Amino acid sequence: MTTDAPPPETGQATGTAQPTTQSFTQVQQSTEFGELRRTYRSFAFPLTIAFIAWYLLYVLLSNYAGGFMGTKLFGNINVALVFGLAQFATTFLIAWLYSRHAAAKLDPKAEAIKSRMEADA
Amino acid sequence: MSPALHLAASNATTEHRPLIITLFAAFVVATLFITVWAGRQTKDAADFYAGGRQFTGFQNGLAISGDYMSAASFLGIAGAIALYGYDGFLYSIGFLVAWLVALLLVAEPLRNSGRYTMGDVLAYRMRQRPVRTAAGASTIVVSIFYLLAQMAGAGVLVSLLLGITSDGGKIAIVALVGLLMIVYVTIGGMKGTTWVQMVKAVLLIAGTLLITFLVLWKFNFNISELLGEAAAKSEVGQKGNADAFLEPGLKYGIDGMTKLDFLSLGIALVLGTAGLPHILIRFYTVPTAKAARKSVNWAIGIIGAFYLMTIALGFGAAALVGPAEIKASNPAGNTAAPLLALHVGGVDSAGGAILLAVISAVAFATILAVVAGLTLASSSSFAHDIYANVIRRGQATEKEEVRAARWATVLIGIVSIALGALARDLNVAGLVALAFAVAASANLPTILYSLFWKRFTTQGALWSIYGGLASSVFLVLFSPVVSGGPSAMFPSVDFAWFPLSNPGLISIPLGFVLGWLGSILTKEGPDAGKYAELEVKSLTGIGAH
Numbered sequence: 189m190t191t192d193a194p195p196p197e198t199g200q201a202t203g204t205a206q207p208t209t210q211s212f213t214q215v216q217q218s219t220e221f222g223e224l225r226r227t228y229r230s231f232a233f234p235l236t237i238a239f240i241a242w243y244l245l246y247v248l249l250s251n252y253a254g255g256f257m258g259t260k261l262f263g264n265i266n267v268a269l270v271f272g273l274a275q276f277a278t279t280f281l282i283a284w285l286y287s288r289h290a291a292a293k294l295d296p297k298a299e300a301i302k303s304r305m306e307a308d309a
Numbered sequence: 310m311s312p313a314l315h316l317a318a319s320n321a322t323t324e325h326r327p328l329i330i331t332l333f334a335a336f337v338v339a340t341l342f343i344t345v346w347a348g349r350q351t352k353d354a355a356d357f358y359a360g361g362r363q364f365t366g367f368q369n370g371l372a373i374s375g376d377y378m379s380a381a382s383f384l385g386i387a388g389a390i391a392l393y394g395y396d397g398f399l400y401s402i403g404f405l406v407a408w409l410v411a412l413l414l415v416a417e418p419l420r421n422s423g424r425y426t427m428g429d430v431l432a433y434r435m436r437q438r439p440v441r442t443a444a445g446a447s448t449i450v451v452s453i454f455y456l457l458a459q460m461a462g463a464g465v466l467v468s469l470l471l472g473i474t475s476d477g478g479k480i481a482i483v484a485l486v487g488l489l490m491i492v493y494v495t496i497g498g499m500k501g502t503t504w505v506q507m508v509k510a511v512l513l514i515a516g517t518l519l520i521t522f523l524v525l526w527k528f529n530f531n532i533s534e535l536l537g538e539a540a541a542k543s544e545v546g547q548k549g550n551a552d553a554f555l556e557p558g559l560k561y562g563i564d565g566m567t568k569l570d571f572l573s574l575g576i577a578l579v580l581g582t583a584g585l586p587h588i589l590i591r592f593y594t595v596p597t598a599k600a601a602r603k604s605v606n607w608a609i610g611i612i613g614a615f616y617l618m619t620i621a622l623g624f625g626a627a628a629l630v631g632p633a634e635i636k637a638s639n640p641a642g643n644t645a646a647p648l649l650a651l652h653v654g655g656v657d658s659a660g661g662a663i664l665l666a667v668i669s670a671v672a673f674a675t676i677l678a679v680v681a682g683l684t685l686a687s688s689s690s691f692a693h694d695i696y697a698n699v700i701r702r703g704q705a706t707e708k709e710e711v712r713a714a715r716w717a718t719v720l721i722g723i724v725s726i727a728l729g730a731l732a733r734d735l736n737v738a739g740l741v742a743l744a745f746a747v748a749a750s751a752n753l754p755t756i757l758y759s760l761f762w763k764r765f766t767t768q769g770a771l772w773s774i775y776g777g778l779a780s781s782v783f784l785v786l787f788s789p790v791v792s793g794g795p796s797a798m799f800p801s802v803d804f805a806w807f808p809l810s811n812p813g814l815i816s817i818p819l820g821f822v823l824g825w826l827g828s829i830l831t832k833e834g835p836d837a838g839k840y841a842e843l844e845v846k847s848l849t850g851i852g853a854h
Contacts, residue, residue, distance in 0.1 A: 216840075287602060
C-alpha cells in the first residue's frame with residue numbers, strides 16, 4: 189500500500205456519496221460486473237486489434253506494394269484511392285458498430301450496477 | 310515556374326490586404342466577446358477546467374474538431390497533397406483512424422474516472438506525487454511542442470498573407486497570437502476556449518465546403534477528371550509520369566529508410582491522438598460518459614468529412630494553381646489552400662480576393678483555437694497536477710488552484726512567445742510529428758495500462774512516461790529533423806545518427822515494454838483496492854464528477 193496522500197478531493201464535494209473501497213472491491217468481483225467487463229472487452233479489444241491491423245495493412249501496401257496500389261480501376265481512380273476511402277468507410281462503420289453495442293449491451297448493465305451502488309452508499 | 314502567375318498571387322494579397330486584416334480583426338473581436346461572456350460565467354474550478362461539464366455531445370464534438378484540426382491539417386495536408394499527390398493524403402487517413410482508439414478505449418473510461426486532467430487518471434491507483442509530476446511533465450512537453458508548431462505556422466501564414474517578411478514583423482505576429490491565447494484562456498477558461506473552438510470548426514468546415522464545391526464544379530463533379538488534371542500539372546506529370554502522382558511513394562517511397570520512416574509516422578499518427586492532453590481534457594466538458602461517446606462520434610463525422618475534402622483541396626490546388634506557383638509562394642506548400650481559394654474565385658476578380666481573405670481568416674482562426682486548447686491543457690496540468698497535488702499535497706483550495714492555473718497560463722504564454730519567436734523559421738512539421746510521437750510513446754501506454762491492466766504499478770507508470778518521453782525526444786534530437794540536411798532545424802551542423810524523422814517505430818514499443826517491465830520488476834505490488842475503484846468507476850460512471 190502507499191503512504192502518500194489519498195487521492196485529491198480538493199474543491200467542491202461531488203453530489204453523490206462515494207462508496208467505500210471495500211464495496212468497490214465487492215462489486216469488482218461480482219459476476220454482474222464480470223459480465224459487464226467481458227461484454228466490453230470482448231467487443232472493444234478484438235475490434236481495436238482488427239482496425240489497427242487493417243490500417244497497418246494499408247500502410248504496408250502503400251509502402252511495399254506500389255504496383256498493386258497503382259492499378260487503375262476506372263478513369264484515374266486507382267486501388268490506392270479506393271483503399272484510402274475504404275479506411276474512411278471502415279472508421280465510420282466501426283464507430284457506429286461500437287456505439288450501437290455500447291447503447292444496447294453496455295449502458296443498461298453499467299446503469300444497473302451504478303444505481304445499486306448508489307442506493308447502497 | 311511562372312513568374313507572371315506568382316506575381317498575380319502576390320499582387321492580389323497586397324491589394325486586398327485591408328480586407329484580410331478586417332476579417333482577421335472581426336474574428337478576433339467576436340472571439341474576445343465570447344471570451345468575456347464566458348469569463349463572467351466562470352465561477353469555480355469545474356467551470357475553469359471543464360467548462361462546467363454542461364456541453365452537449367454535439368457541441369463538444371464540434372469543439373473537439375476545432376481543437377484537433379490544426380494548421381497542420383488545413384494548410385499542411387492541402388500543401389502536401391498538392392506537391393506530393395497521394396502521399397499527402399496518407400496523413401488524412403492516419404489522423405482520422407486514430408479516433409477509433411479514443412472512442413473504443415479511452416474517452417468513456419477517462420470521463421468516468423478523471424476530473425480535470427490526464428494526470429487524474431494516470432495517478433488514480435498510484436502514488437500521487439511522482440506520477441502526477443510525470444504526467445504534468447509529459448503534458449507540458451507535448452503541448453509546448455505542439456504549440457510551437459502552431460505559432461511558427463501562424464508566423465509563416467500571416468507573413469505571407471500580409472506581406473510581413475521582416476524579423477520584427479514576424480516576432481510581432483507571434484507575440485500577438487501569444488497574447489490572444491493568454492487572454493482567451495485566463496479570462497474565458499474552458500468555457501471560452503470551447504466556444505472559440507466551436508466557432509472555428511464551423512468556419513473551417515464552411516470554408517472548406519465552399520472551396521470543395523467550387524473545385525468540383527470546375528470539373529463537372531467528376532473526381533477522375535480532377536485527379537487526371539492534377540496529375541498532368543504535377544512535377545512528375547510534366548516529366549511524363551503522371552500516374553506516379555496518384556500512387557503512394559512519391560514522398561516516402563524513395564528508399565528502404567524513407568519507407569520505414571513512413572511506417573513510423575503512420576504508427577505515431579494512429580496511436581498519438583488518444584494520448585494528446587489537449588484532446589483528452591475535452592472529454593471532461595460533457596456531463597456523462599455517454600455524452601463523451603456521442604461527442605467522439607460527432608468528431609469522427611466532422612473530422613472525417615473534413616479530411617475527405619482535403620482530396621479536393623490538395624488535388625484541386627495541384628490542378629488549378631500548379632506546383633510552380635505553390636512552391637514559389639512557400640516551398641513546403643503551406644499556402645496551397647489560400648492560393649486555391651484565390652484561383653477558384655478568379656485571380657484578378659473581387660471574388661478571388663474575397664475568397665482568399667476568407668480562407669486566410671479561417672486559417673488564422675484555426676491556429677488561435679488550437680493554441681488556446683493547448684495552453685489550457687498545459688496550464689491545467691501545471692495547476693492541478695503539479696501545484697495542487699505535488700507542491701501543495703492536495704491542500705490547496707479551489708480558488709488557489711484556479712489562480713495558479715491563470716498564472717500558469719500567463720507563464721506558458723510568455724514562454725511560448727519567446728520560443729515561438731526563436732522557432733519562427735524552423736521546420737514545423739517535425740514539431741507536430743514529435744508531439745504525436747511523445748503522446749503515443751509516453752501517454753498512451755500509461756493510460757491503457759492504468760485502465761486495463763491490474764498489475765500495473767507506480768514504477769511501471771513512471772518508466773513508461775519518462776521512458777517514452779525521453780526516448781522520443783532523444784531520438785528526434787539525433788534525427789534528420791534537427792540536423793544534417795537542408796530542411797533541418799540546424800542545417801549547418803550534422804549530428805544526426807538516427808536515420809528516421811519520426812521516432813515512433815522505436816519509442817512507442819519501448820514505452821509499452823518499459824511500462825510492463827517497470828511493473829514486474831518491483832517489490833511494491835499494485836494497489837488492488839484502488840484498481841477496484843478505478844475499474845468499477847471507469848466502466849459504470851459511479852461517483853463521476
